[in-house]
Structures are given as C-alpha cells and as structure tokens.
Amino acid sequence: MEAPEKCCDNQFKVLSSGDYILPPPLQASIDKIVEKEGYISHKTINRSITTSGGNFMGELYEVDIKGTTADGDKETNIFIKNKIDDMQLPTIDVAECYSLENFFYGHLSKLYNDIQNKYNIPIEDRYNMVKSYNAMNPNAIILENLAKKGFTTVHRMEVAPLKFAQLSVQQLARFHGLSWVLEKQQPEYFEKKIRPLKLTLQFNDDYQKFLDNMSTYTDKCVDVENRLRLNNFKPGVMEILKKNFYENSGSKCCLCHGDYRANNILVKKDGDNITEVIPVDYQLLYYGCPVLDFIYFIFPCTDQEFRRKHLDDLKDLYYASLRKFLKYFNMDVESVYPRREFETEYKKRLDFGLVFGLMVTPLLFTNDDDVPDFAKDDLQKLSVTPDPKMDERIRGLVDDFQRWGIL
Template identity: 85%
Template sequence: MESPEKCCDTQFKVLSSGDYILPPPLQASIDKIVEKEGYISHKTFNRSVSTSGGNFLAELYEVDIKGSTADGDKETHIFIKNKMEDIQLSIFDIAECYSMETFFYGHLSKLYDDIQNKANIPIEERYNMVKSYDATNPNAIILENLAKKGFTTVHRMEVAPLRFAQLSVQQLARFHGLSWVLEKQHPEYFEKKIRPLKTTVQFNDNYQKFIDNMSTYTDKCVDVEKRVRLNNFKSGVLEIFKKNYFENAGSRCCLCHGDYRADNILVKKDGDNITEVIPVDYQLLYYGCPVLDFIFFIFPCTDQEFRRKHLDDLKDLYYKSLRKFLKYFNMDVESVYPRREFETEYKKRRDFGLAFGLLATPVLFTSDDDVPDIAKDDLGDISVTPDPKMDERIRGLVDDFLKWGIL
C-alpha cells in the first residue's frame, strides 16, 4: 500500500526540439504576446510536449521567449493547450469544452481576481489561478508555464499526499465560495453567464458502453459475492450520473469545476514539503451541487487507508475553509451553505463516488506507455492494461461502500 505522504512528480516529456515550428494560428498568437510584452529583440524556443497520459484532448506546447525590452532583459514562459482537430467524441462536445475554458480564463478569472483584490484577501488565502494571456481563444488556451517555477503534478496512480489533499480541498472551498460571492455582487452577470451552464458530458448510450467497458476491468478485482453486488450497482450507474448532475431541486448550487482530480491540480514543493497548489483545466465547468466536486476529487486519488484516516478531517477542512473565505465578504456560511445541508448532500450523493471511481480507475491506472488514444477510439471502445496496483484500490473502494450500505 502506498504511503499517503508519497508524491510522485510527473514531468512533461519533450517530443520535439527547441526549434519546433508552431501551427500558424499559434505562431500568430505568440507574435501578439511578443508585441504586448514589449520585446525589442527576441528569440523563441518552441517544444511539443506530452503529459504522459494526463491529457487526452489537446496538443501541448511550451514556448520560451527570451530577449530585450526598454526595461532590460526579459524572459516569458508560455504553456499552450491547443485543440486537436477532427476529434469527434460521442460523450463530449470538444468545441464546447474549449469555449468553456476560454470563458474561464478570458473573462471569469479576471472578474475573480478583481473580486479578491477589492476584498483585500491576503495572497495565501486566495483562490489560485494560472495567469492567462489575452491571446487565449476557443482553439488554444495560452497560459503562463508554471513548470518553469517548479510546479508539477501528483501522478494519477499514486495516493494523494495528505498535504496536497488539504491544500486542494481549501482551494476547492474558495472556488465554490467565489461563485456565491459572484452571485451576490453581480447577480445579473450570474443569472446570465453562470446559472445556465450545464455539463458538456453526454450521458447517452455511448456513455453506458464506456461504463460496461470499464466494468470488465474492475469486476476482476473482487470475489464472486461482491461482484454480484457490484453488477447490481453497475446497472444503475448511468442513472446515478444523470441524477447527480441534473436533479438539483432543493439543493444549494454554485459553479462547479467538473474535473477536480489530482492531475488537474498543479503542485509546488520546497524540498519535501508541498507549499502550494493551483487548480487548472476548466473545460467541464457547470452549475450544480458543490459536493460533487469534493467527491470527484476524493475517491479516485485516495485509497481505503487514506479515507479511514483523513476523510472526515477533509470534510471539516472544506467547510472551515469556506467559512473563513466567505467572511472576507461579510457572508455567513450558515446562510449560504449550512453545514447540515453539506452533510445531507454528501450522504445523498456519495454513490457518485463509487460510480465515478469504478469508471475512472482503470484509465487512471494505465501505464504511461499504454494510454489509449481517444482521438482515434471513443471511450466506449478503448482498451487499457491497468497496473496491478489498481486491484487493491478497487477492493478498498468496494469495501468502503459495502460498509456504508451503498452496495
């Protein structure tokens, strides 16, 4: 069993040399950045990179600009997530995903910065966001390259380090808190731009095919008796997803991240100590129940031992962090999102944790060299070869939900 303190760093793999020629639209965007950053003379170094299976829907590039400005020498380090052409996935609208992330980095992040600045929130108490460039568009997300500042990710197969989980939960609480602050301070904007947002995931027959496909891997991890219960649960998984994403009557809702998992959270370390995390990847934003983001984060990146030791504490931390953040805006958390309601929603929606854990774990535990190419094969048809460590993770997941009376 992996120690919950272990952090396995994932570095980008360079696929090309520093003289890589960017696609013309991206080069035009870089030229605009060069001009806006005030370069008098400069050189650029471009690289095509891979995240070792951590990204499925984009071509990734790093661009380093080095040169001189009127104020002296300067360097600008850029990370680009470029939309792959000709991808047609039956359970995702790729164009809508990129439009959603463009909306976040091009508009909402700037509004969130303004809200936090006006409230004079200390840097260490803010919701962290990567700097984005104005050249960001629905085809390319153009950001500061934080790898140059030492940020990396926790490997998707590893149990989340406790400190990483704590900082990530604090950031999630602030993200949800900002949504409620936005609703209070800019009600017309909220009603027009946020409340109508629906998940871009299509829970259709192909999604059911994906569920059935992944169950062929997870079923093998448990004994026959538990497998019968698991198959009974599996028959209703699609409806569990639909219920949790679309049936929110009576639930307090806000803007949700939608893909809040460990490899969508950048992490920085000082020696062995994790000091900072920054969430990224806003392609699956939607308006819904905030507890789903918490559940989405916890179950794929923790094991049974971690949850036994730390789950209740992380729930407490989420709520305490939300309370503290809302105080900066003179908002009472018990009026915005009562703790009783948070606990009720968590218990009511906890089956989502098992559903998503069963669906995601075989893909998360696929080796870097065997990551499926969903640009060619839809999710319902992919074949994976999970690492043997997956078996224990699945058994722990199943045992927890048996104990909680959900299986």
C-alpha cells in the first residue's frame, strides 16, 4: 500500500490575539456585520495572523463573533485581508488589486451564484466561492473564515497532491466557463465590466530587476551547460511576459484568475482524502487567455516526475470539465473553445511556464523566517535563503523545457 500523499500544512500563525485592537475602519466594518447578522449581545475575539510567506499585500486578521440573536446562540467567523496604509509596490497597483477583489466578491460572485442556482448546477459540479461579508470597505477583503471549517492550504514547497491538482483544475475550468456563460447571457454587462479588465502587473524596469535578481538563485541550481542555455534565454524574458499577457489577437479570451497557484486554493480533507478545494484571492483578475491560468498553476506546484505522470491527464481533465460544465448551460465546448485551439494556445504560451517557474521558485522555497518584504525591500537586492530542495525542482524544470525545445 502506498503511503498517503503529503498534503496540507496549516500555514496560518497567530501573531497576537485576545484583546487585539483592529484598525478603526475594520472595527466599523465588523460593527456593521454584527448588526446585519442580528446579534442582540455579543463579544469578539480578534487575532492578527501571518501565512508564512503566502501573502505580502496586506495585513491578515481573524475575528470570531460570539453571542445571541433572536433565534438563539450564534457564532460568526471572519477572515480579513486589510490593505496596509499607503502601501505601494513598484510593479503593481495595490489599490487596484483591492478594487478588483472587492468587485469579485461584492458583485461578480453573487452574479455567478445566481447563474449556477438558475440552472440548478449540482453542488459537486459548481464553481466554489467563499462567502463574502460586504461591509463597504474598499481597503479590506472580508470573508467567512473557512479555517474554522478545516480548510487549509498546500505548503508552498511541497509538490501538489494529485487529487488536489485534479480538483483545482476542475475548478479552474468552471471559472473560465462561467466567464463565457456570462458573456453569452449578459453581453452588455460583460462588455462594460469584464472585457476592459487589464493585467495589474507592470512589466517595467523594476520588474526586470526582480527577474535578474531571482536568476542569481536559479542559476546556481544547474550545471554549466544549462546555465549557458538560461543566459541565452534571459534577454527575451520580458518580451515573453508581454507577449503572453498583452498580445491576444486571434486568441479566445475570458476572465482569468491571474494568480491561480496552490497557495490561493483552500483545501479540505476527510482523514487522508482531499474532498474539496475553493479558490481565493482575486486581486489579479484580468481579461486574457485562459491557458495562462492553467500554466500558472501547474509549474510552481509540480516537479518533473509529477509532470511526466500527470500533465497530459490534467490537460484532458481541464477540457473535459469545461465541456461538462458548459453543457449545463446548453453550450457546446467545441463552439466556445475548440480543443484544437486550446492545444495551440498551450504550445504557443508554454514558454511562460519556464519564465514563471524560474521567477517564483526561489520565493516559494524561501524559509519562513526569511520571507522578503516586497513593500520595503529593493527588488534588485531582494534577498532570500532558499531551501536546498529547490535545486532539484529547478533542474527538473530546466530539463523539461530543454526537452520541449524552448531552451
């Protein structure tokens, strides 16, 4: 009997708790939620938390509201991601990120739920979303705290368990499918709200400095011959990024998640069995090619052995899941997004997988005590201390892309 797959490691760590005082705007939001939830009397427990490198664009809090309502005792568990005052990053518009995620949870998620309810989509075939508490706070994302229901995340250094990858790919297909359903059913809304969404990341000089900096860590993982290949590849990296995100002429597009990686997918287990996943973190939403979300997910959370065994099957699963989901809405997947086009786009954009893998792996393998502060550190001098396990992951990545003819 095979050993159960290693899966989840609860990365949330309490920084301070008990009588922790929330920033006044957040406290005002909590007060609104208390009123809306019908509490007659209540007490709150606030905690400041960290995700050990899983988040860098805000302060995180947990709030437990316990008390009585007209219907009896009640408890409401809340998770908050709060924008740091005056936070600015050289490669991304932080305020726009919060605006995008509030748009998703405040408007789009409700629209998606209504669509799925209207067509009686079975629970097991739905796109899963966390319940949002819309407390009219533009600088905070306020959600149900699913950690209280046993959800956690796959540790960023671990290879994704197969079941986790399968469920995540199915969810991704449904997310893309809902975009095409919305485009068909509410074309005016789609044209006004979805199609104009542009990538928030800025591929500027600071981004180039970040790429160059990360390459100093990945270069050390490979032999001299492959280091030469990487050096020949590097001058075109920025153009690869711009091509994949900005040049969509002739490509079938939809609303893309933009940050669909393992750390942004909550997972629940029953014993050793993974039973459910729920995507989160919609701060990088944009209108673009759906294949990029798939590639973005695969390469940071898998190793060479996993890809050799399962990559083709996961591509098949994505397309089969999209076919099944669209069928509920009387839409033919071959008319919406032909398989031949999916495969063509995958091959055309596969080079992004190498760029992204090289770019983020040093960060994913950084020890918890050495996670960089993107708001304070110079991207050119950003220092990390990668775990030795990173070497094998990078070697496998380089070997695969050499075999696929990209290096």
